[in-house]
Amino acid sequence: MTRKVGTIRDVADRVGLSIATVSRVMNGARNVAPATRDKVLEAIRALNYLPNPAARALSTAKSRTVATVIPSIEHSIYAKFMGAVERTLAEQGYSLVFAVSNGVAEQEHAAVQKLLGMGAEGFILSGQAHGAELTELLDLRRVPYVFTSVYDPDSAVPTIGYDNHALAAEAVRFLRGEGHERIAVLHGPLDTNDRARARLAGARSAAPVAAFEGALDVAGGKQAARAALAEANRPTALLCFSDVLALGACFALAEAGLSVPGEMSVMGFDNLDWTSELVPPLTTMNLPARKMGQEAARQLVERLETGVPLASARFDGTIITRGSVAPPR
């Protein structure tokens, strides 16, 4: 055992009051004489006292901690999202714990279990495809949770995100409106990502498109683009379901000596910061990831503090027209 750190008792003793009074000033109760409050505050500062979080959590049954489980933290879109979640929680005095699932259900389940056993009071999950075990676990413990990156009014669980199906269809219609008849879709792994599946289905609902899968990174985009270029009836536009894939596609085109948008149009998804700096600047579907993160965090905190039920929220995507899409020659 290392030497004990100051407790509420030490503060109380120092000012000759009871621990109840100290507790009151710690929690900002108003029924404390101003003079008393000041004395206590002063002692707290002097002793550098910080309440024991475990004791407090045990007593109040609250930890002021929210958990997020994401497929990957190395993909910018999640980092952006997480940043917003953290900021919003911090503003409200909450902390964020997180774990990554790699899109694998078992890993996600294990992560939730661990985070639950760590004291997380609410969960922010990615996508809406989760095993029944997972939701049962959360329901059983009465821990509120939301699904994000997805908006589905019919979901029993609140969803905060986009209508991926509709957005993808919109992107395809946009490209067709620009005159593209042959569109190739570049997407990430379908088996681990329901958003990718929804987008592909949405794209296909708008027009027949060829689809090429690649890992969700620049190398994956490059490889998928190469496959698309090798097709007999080469497409005139590449619709990438992630800006990262689009960057890879641009590199593949550069290697193939094809100009953008002259010989090939490229469109991305996400509107990551650097897309406006690309040469030519990337036309992409803006997805308000930060707003989404903020809303998820805000709602969860509100639910935790006041008990108001969580509600699904839809965020609109917007096509940002820049230079990488032009009518085909």
Added chain:
Amino acid sequence: MTRKVGTIRDVADRVGLSIATVSRVMNGARNVAPATRDKVLEAIRALNYLPNPAARALSTAKSRTVATVIPSIEHSIYAKFMGAVERTLAEQGYSLVFAVSNGVAEQEHAAVQKLLGMGAEGFILSGQAHGAELTELLDLRRVPYVFTSVYDPDSAVPTIGYDNHALAAEAVRFLRGEGHERIAVLHGPLDTNDRARARLAGARSAAPVAAFEGALDVAGGKQAARAALAEANRPTALLCFSDVLALGACFALAEAGLSVPGEMSVMGFDNLDWTSELVPPLTTMNLPARKMGQEAARQLVERLETGVPLASARFDGTIITRGSVAPPR
């Protein structure tokens, strides 16, 4: 109060044993009859029992939670690092809480305070420039912490990272070895980042270089590169202290119609995943961010579990020679 969730008492009652026995099996003590253990385990499963983390933490004075405070989560290099930290902690049954400081001392201090009050048992901080208040706070509470991204054998606090000064000097020497006389350094904000300062000083220790500052993102790199190109005596090589800046520089060069490496060499730092996909592939200084994160997490856990003191560790950078650097014309 919401209906109580199962406690150890419920499990004990169900099997007609004492809570002490249940506690023993929960903690894998060996002095429990196998038959008893099985009965308890079965009851635990049936009741879906999960121990209350706050109670456990209060009783053991351990939370199995480590905190990381980073300048930004949207910069890939930190995301990469955080991913490794999370993975390593998860393997050991620890959780990761984090907060972002934006490189601002006050924000960092507030974050540490919050995370401390949340129960974090150890801290991983970025860089080595931190206010005395910060370290005093941590020392006072006897919470172990390390500084990362930096290796300084003279530091009183354990540092786990690179010798930024030496690495930058090495990069400059490499460029000079390729024949470059006029080198421009592109770096991120110096005022909020001691690593950037160390690198710039290191570069200058090897040769006189012009320096251009930009925000630590693609747009910043582009803008800094433009400034470098506008110089009267245009440099022949751009040494970027981040791959992200290098990407921006490449975009600026593309806009200016300058070929890489024909008319301008570009070198990055970090060796982010996509750098090998760039056209031409980027020559860059590989920094083992994942290994560093792993080591920081590993050491902290070991320190927490066994009390062995933390030790500084140096990670070497390696120049990855690819196509973006060539002798000047």
Added chain:
DNA sequence: CTGTTAGCGCTTTCAA
């Protein structure tokens, strides 16, 4: 306005 006291759920001696 302040103090007393009974828990919160779990771990950990100490006995049996």
Added chain:
DNA sequence: TTGAAAGCGCTAACAG
């Protein structure tokens, strides 16, 4: 091998 009981540090009635 098991149980009883004393805390861990704090909050929240309840008294005064």
